Amino acid sequence: MHIPVVWRRSGAALVAMLALGCASSPASTSALPVTILFVGNSFTYGEPAGAAPLVKFYRPESVLDLNGSGIGGVPALFKAMTQHVGLHYNVSLETIAGAGLDAHYDKKLDTIAHRYDVVLLQSQSMLDAKKPGNPESLVKYSGLLAGALRAHNPKVDIRLVATWSRADQAYKANGAWFGAPIQKMALDVRRAYDAAAAAHGLEGKVIPVGETWNRAFAEGIADANPYDGVQAGQVNLWAPDAFHGSTHGYYLEALTIFGSVTGRDPRSLGADEPVAREIGIDAATAGALQRIAAEQLAASLAAN
16 A cells, blocks of 8 residues: 655654653553453444454453453454563453443443553443533543542543544434534544543543544545545545444554553554454555554644
8 A cells, every 4th residue: 555654753752752641551561460441332342343353353362351242352452462562461341332431330330340450431432322422421421430440449540532533424414423524523522532531630541543543534544435435545444334443443543542551652563563464454554554543642642
């Protein structure tokens, strides 16, 4: 594929900024593993299986699915990336299809509320399925979950995963963001997560997955409209439903989470790293997506 040569920061600056941004994260190079829990929905576990089977069921034995569903998903991609660079994380996930954080609090609190070093919270893709764009539920239930988790570990590192724009919501006439630029939904979602972070002492703890997708569109790595075909030399970050992620989309999500949580530049994985190979992503594309994730993480840290 064609890879635009856009370097906005030196590699050294990126590494320094990422390390600074994650200074409060638990060290994963110690003898004891860092315990991390992913709480989310299909945007975390890698649906649809028909479009990205190598993600949803990627190395399920490497992580602990607290619901017993046998899912690997993005948490397993993250686990494999950390292993590749010599870090030690024990990874668990608790996911419910289509759910917001309210469902996790109401139905799975006893499963979630235990001692963890790091917890990632990812809510409904439209913030509120009945009131698209409304942040109230996210703000309320991220706070309730944060309180329950802090009761078990006052120093738990809680991070909020701000997800991507849905093409079906931007390009279809019945979409809640119909007629707006494709980037807008992700930016609206990010603002909602920022509001939740500000309300609960989580400033600087929002992982910019949606903005990383936006950057991939802006730099010509990914096609911004799957409904008019995918341009040659670009990838489609969405699954065929133009809603969930494709293998490339979930890989980019995992890279962004990896960089945020560990403080490592995603490019430290190397373009020919095994996770990308195992899910069918060629080295040139993997390298391009790693660069996009690194640039967005640096930009987000600079803005905080």
